[in-house]
Amino acid sequence: MTTRHDARHQARQDWTTTPITPGILRGALDLEQTERGVLPHRLPARARLQIPDGQLAMAESQPSGVRLAFRTRATAVELDVVATKRVYTGAPPRPDGVYELLVDGRPTARASAADGDTLTIDMATLSTQFRTGPVETLRFTGLPDAEKDVEIWLPHDETTQLVALRTDAPVHGPRPSGRAVWLHHGSSISHGSNATTPTGTWPALAAALGEAELINLGFGGSALLDPFTARTLRDTPADLISVKIGINVVNADLMRLRAFGPAVHGFLDTIREGHPTAPLLVVSPICCPIHENTPGPAAPDYSAMSEGRLRFKATGDPAETAAGKLTLTVIRDELARIVGERAATDPHLHYLDGLGLYGEADNAELPLPDDLHPDPATHRLIAERFARLAFGDGGPFRTKGG
Template identity: 70%
Template sequence: MNSQLNDATDDPQAAGAAGWTTTPIGADLLRGALEVERTAHGVLPHRLPARARRQFPDAYLATVETQPSGVRLVFRTRATTVELDALRTKNGYRGVPPRPDGVYDLLVDGHPAGQATANGGNVLMVDMATGSAELVPGPPGTVRFEGLPARLKDVEIWLPYNEVTELIALRTDAPVEPAREHGRRVWLHHGSSISHGSNAAGPATIWPALAASLGGVELVNLGLGGNALLDPFTARALRDTPADLISVKIGINIVNTDLMRLRAFGPAVHGFLDTIREGHPDTPLLVVSPILCPLQEDTPGPLAPDLRDGKLSFRALGDPAEVAAGRLTLTVIRRELARITAQRGADDPNLHHIDGRSLYGEADFAEFPLPDGLHPDPAGHRRIGERFAELAFAEDGPFGEGRAV
């Protein structure tokens, strides 16, 4: 394929006259996925390995881990037009206006070059009051980008963070080859729905993607909406995934699911970090506590959906008086994470901690309020990504290349 690309004409009309090229989609063209499953339609990127999926065969987790946040098609081509056939599964919520379609972001040589959405697809209708869901099937759709520069270039298509996406066919008007390796460090990140991308403008502008771009690293995003719960199978996935840098954002899901009490939280954090360290004994490992969320700063969970006024928002149901008995809030979790990382740091110089309020705090909330009470808007994602890059990727920061241990 290399010779086809290098010898191809720079004339897009000549390339078009030669006909379309269909390129098989496989792991060689995908970045950010831990596994790729062959399906009846094409390929389905997974962000958790099969072993983890077998250990907790939960329908919600199955949805979020197959929503390809941070997953992108990356290739090198002279093509001026690119088409991608895909079968999406989009979430819908009963009693709430339809949510926006998932977005595909196009980057050319690392620069934004367009956005598109897919037509057709399935809809998973969720009843937030009961938790039940019904799948309404639909046909595959096509995403099309045209007017690309006719020169040889690196193309990235970032897949929607909020739609399960089965990739069926990649067509171009010139041959395609896998992109060259740039030798960038790999950053493996785990977090909640905010890390997953909730309310961001597109997949390349979720905060981890923005931070990765600013830090000059390759992102593998294990942000799992509603599922940053210190699960052992997630810790093992982090342990077994090659990475040069690792971060874990811990807290908000544990509070809003009311998953555990203070007695269980500390040992669970230690166990999660111990498992990661089994596979990455010396890798820079950054623990990030929750960003500001007034709903749950001092009020325990669980969190419940609030559908008043036809908009989805959230409210906390816990009693602040029960914190003394071990119920968890964001304030309690930040204190415990600071204590645990300080304790472990005495023997682990590559373990670091960032208070999430340094990424998004009181002043940021006043400037960019959380639209649904829980998730930042696109401007909030940009603020968090820029702050993370400033703190983590600074020369002497936890992920800085000049940091001395």
């Protein structure tokens, strides 16, 4: 008599296991071989060797915008993964990361890994503890029995090792989309903080509206004008480039005005070495009331955490702006000035005021839940406005048919 286990094993003899290689992975710049599988990275190995802190190391390994892409007739797909679950001491539990299945561009199913490795972070001491967890299998069934384009978007905020991809029909590489490649860099807002799905981050939504292929280099807490990030942007093939600068420089209290301007110039100079004529859009910060006129650093609001809520506050002194401390208001003025001056000799350089994506009136209607990051509805609002201003008529990213 055939047991349930034997039946499953017998059925799998007809399945195809496809190696996970760069050929079926979009949005990642490197693929690291690990003991259990492969780990997509959004910074190349050379840049990772220069990362000075664990925050960026964690952020770049979280696969925001990274997706498996292939063609197949398969009606069932299995993906074995090891997800890294983050636990913040004293903060509410985080939801499991979401894997989204798209068929011919349409969202079709979602899944999550309930267990995996666990990284416990104490935000007060910045200490961490790591526990190894199991491999989880995600299953997508009931797909149409016809040749189709399949994408599996990985969780935007959950580091994921890919262990195995199985299908009940052969897999072929994705067809060229013919779309312009949009390379974007920004902070946790671009990374997708507080979005609930990987296709629900504002860059993913804007890319869909603008019919562009996204490479998202939004790094939570780490849009800090690092030279290795600029070199990564320089060396990554792209048709359209945007850099969203400001909020992390303020909430990390990283530099003063004297250093900020030259750092922006150097960052843009490096990008232009590899992309001398590509449309390059500099985007200033969206509205964030705690930092509009108050410098950083930002810090968790521990009184809110004691009530089970995650919130942040600005701890700087507004009077220190006279001595060069940075606020979002100061940064917007400086970015507008720098881009205006450079555009005189760089006609492909453009500026977008972040308040046009999310301003004071929007904050009154859709406040930032933790005082730093937008909620899912605000991600969509930002995406729709960015798509109109950047990809729409008269926009710097206007594409054919856009």
